[in-house]
Amino acid sequence: MVRKSASKSRSPRRESWWRTTLRWVVATVVCLWLLAALMLVAAKWINPPTTAVHMERRVEAWVHHRPYRLRYEYEPLSRISPNLQHAVIAAEDARFYQHHGFDWHAMESAAQHDMDGGRLRGGSTLDQQLVKNLFFGTGRSIVRKVAEASLVPVAELVLGKRRILELYLNEVEWGPGVYGAQAACVYYDHTTARSVSRDEAARLAAILPAPLKWKPQRMNWYSAIILKRMRQMGW
Incomplete structure (x- = not known):
């Protein structure tokens, strides 16, 4: 008892x-x-001082005892060439100006493509990628996806399309330690984000799915697709 x-x-x-x-x-x-x-x-008024991706890459370099050089310079959207703006939208989120944070059609197409055994393609919008870059880094998990999805409507409502595009173009990873449009243009093409050509912009946009593996000068096949999309979209 x-x-x-x-x-x-x-x-x-x-x-x-x-x-x-x-x-x-x-x-x-x-x-x-x-x-x-x-x-x-x-972030509607203040440029983020750093991002989860920046910090993740620094930690990786420290853990693996690799040198790390940060190349980053913030540029307002007015100083980023429409060539690069349009190339990135055509490559990463063709319905950017039509959707409200999620492109259900793109996600459905990507899922069907994967089920059919095609090459893995993402259906993430620029909104989703921006939230991921700012807060979650490059890791993949269900928890991260849920948290990301809950913050995307906030970004869409508060920031608006123009600010989302500006932040994305300035924070996205474009190579080892290379972040943002200005740093990418200087690093790869020895030009500025304002002066980048149409062809250079398409090549830069082409490496965004794998910026640590792909190089713009080797992206003839994909940059040609991006240029075709830009023409189809009236750009």
Whole structure:
């Protein structure tokens, strides 16, 4: 009888501990989400000082004892050539100006393509990629996808298309330590984001799916597709 009563007394304690732990976990998640949402609001006027991808690459270089040189210079959208703006949209998110953060048609097409055994293609919009770059880095998980999806409507509502495009073009990874349009144009083509040519822009946009592996000068096949898309879109 004594053992049974002791067991009964411990059970409520365990339940209480689990409830307390769950409350703390939920509270932490909510606080982190609110912090990220507030940072998106602030990003309407303040350029982000760093991103999750920047920090991830620094840590990787430190862990593997590799040199790391950051190439980054923020440029307002007015100083980034329409050639590059249009090339990136054509390559990464053709319906950027039509959707409201999620392109369901692109996601459905990508899923069908994968099921048919084709090459893996993503259906992420620029909104989704921006949120991922800012807060989650390059890792993949269901939790990250859910958190990303919950923040995309905030970005779409607060920032608007022009600011989303500007932030994306300035924060996206374009090579080892190379972030943003200005750094990419200088690094690969020895020109500026304002002066980049149509062909150069298409080649830069072509490496975005794998910027640490692909080089613009080797992307003839994909840059030609991007240029064709740009013409079809009236650019």
